[in-house]
Amino acid sequence: MTPIGDLLRGLAPQVVAALARRYGDFETCEDAVQEALLAAATQWPADGVPDNxxxxxxxxxxxxRIELWRSDDARRRREESVAALEPPDPGPAPQSDDTLTLMLLCCHPALTPPSQVALTLRAVGGLSTAEIARAFLVPETTVGQRISRAKQRITAAGGRFRMPPAGELDVRVAAVLAVLYLVFNEGHTASEGPELRRAELSAEAVRLTRLLRALRPADDEVAGLLALMLLTDARRSARVGADGLVPLEDQDRTRWDAAMIGEGLALVADVRPRGAVGPYQLQAAIAAVHAEAATPADTDWPQILGLYRLLERVAPGPMVALNRVVADAMVNGPVEGLARLDEVAADPALAGHHRVHAVRAHLLERAGDLAAARREFAVAAGLTRSDPERRYLEGRASAD
Structure with a gap:
């Protein structure tokens, strides 16, 4: 990313917010801002960055936006006052709630998660449609249609550029956190394709979560999500070696990013003494236990197991249950883990998921049943859509 690109990404939500607050028609305003960003990206490198x-x-x-409005007016004969055609006074930077309002609008409950992700990355993140398409390995036309339909659905649902009622705010912020977490996870471990990770997505998720943290400094779940991202992303350099994917227990921990770990641990320590905990805080606490272990043998697995049990109560789900099985096996042995895995694998949500077979393979290997482990590794390799994961699993399936 160039300095001008960084500047434009930082300004994008402020400009969308300024126009949306002035005019109210989010759909047209967002389109107009995208064209302004494109013009800036084209002109500023040659002409220089303006003073303001x-x-x-x-x-x-x-x-x-006026041109787009006039075009719509010609087609629909819509009336609007002349005053609304006057460009807004740029004035001071928008108040902090403007960016938060924009995030909440992009994650409107009328939208599907893929639409929330695409719209958030474009309107708040300042990414172009082409950049989003490349990041998610989908056609640009698909992303464009997804964003267009998302804005139409917001309008149809009565969405406006304003803060939701106080009673809805926590639920709406939770939706923003879910979108940012989804973006980060897809960047950290791509669900399909030739690359293990998509660095631009995980970096953008961290940037937007930092922004949200600045807007809601007292929100412990925002802090928890940022800590989780930092502690997880700190391991990125060690996750890939000369032979491909490197699992956590085999990683060279000297390659972990100490600065990111330090920041993540500080966030975890900051929120730990306060009240009830949420799922992101608990996941961050688990990541912190891993980060604090100098070697795999130093990992406090009983503490991790206790945290997963608490996480299952706070935010139950199939992947949480699967991760708890791994922790259970590390504390109580692979035979216990295999027994619990059979219970968890009965969940229809995990049917055909490669991770079930990968976990079973690891536990069988630890139990000494190497032939059965290789068979499970082979099954897992056939189910994953990630090329680096497939190569790793195939390698384990063919190992002597």
Whole structure:
């Protein structure tokens, strides 16, 4: 990312917020801002960055919004006052709740998760449709249609650029956190394709979560999510070696990012003394236990097992249960783990998931049944859509 690209990404939500607050028609305003960002990306490298880049973007976007409005007016004969055609005064930077309002609008409950992700990355993250398409390995037209339909659904559902009622705020913020977590996970371990990770997605998720943390400094779940991302992403350099994917227990821990770990541990320590805990705080606490272990043998698995049991009560789910099986096996032995895995694998949500077979293979290997372990590794390899994971699992299936 170039310095101009970084600047535009930082300004994007402010400019969208300025226009949406002034005009109210989020759909047209967001389209206009995207065109202003494209114009800036084209012109600024040659002409130089304006003295007031935000003002420049707002002015250009407002003019483009007028053109789009006039086009709509010609088609639909819509009436609107002349005053609404005047570009908004750029004025001071938007208040912090403007960016939060934009995040909440992009994660409107009327939208599907893929639409929430695409719209958030474009309107708040400042990514182009082409960049989002490349990151998720889908056609650009698909992303464009997804964003267009998302904005139409927000309008149809009565969505407006304003803070939701106080009684809805926690639920709506939780939806934003879920979207950011989804983006991070897809970046950390790509669900399909030739690369293990998509660095641009995980980096963008961290950036947006930092932004949300600045907007809601007293929200412990926001802090928990940021800590979880930092502690997880700190291991990225050690996750890939000369032979491909490197599992956690085999990673060179000297390659972990100490600065990210330090920041993540500080966040975990900061929220730990306060009240009830949420799922992101618990997952961050688990990641912290791994981060604090100098070697795999130093890992406090009883503490991790206790945290997973608590996580199952707070936010039950098939993947949480599967991860708890691994912790159970590390504490009580692989035979106990295999017995619990049979119970967890009965969940229809895990049917055909490669991780069930990969976990079973690891536990069988630890129990000494190497032939059965190789068979399970082979099954897992046939189910994953990630090329690096497939190569790793095939390698384990063919190991002597």
């Amino acid at each position: 880049p935000k003002s420049w973007l707002i002015t250009v976007a407002a003019r483009r």
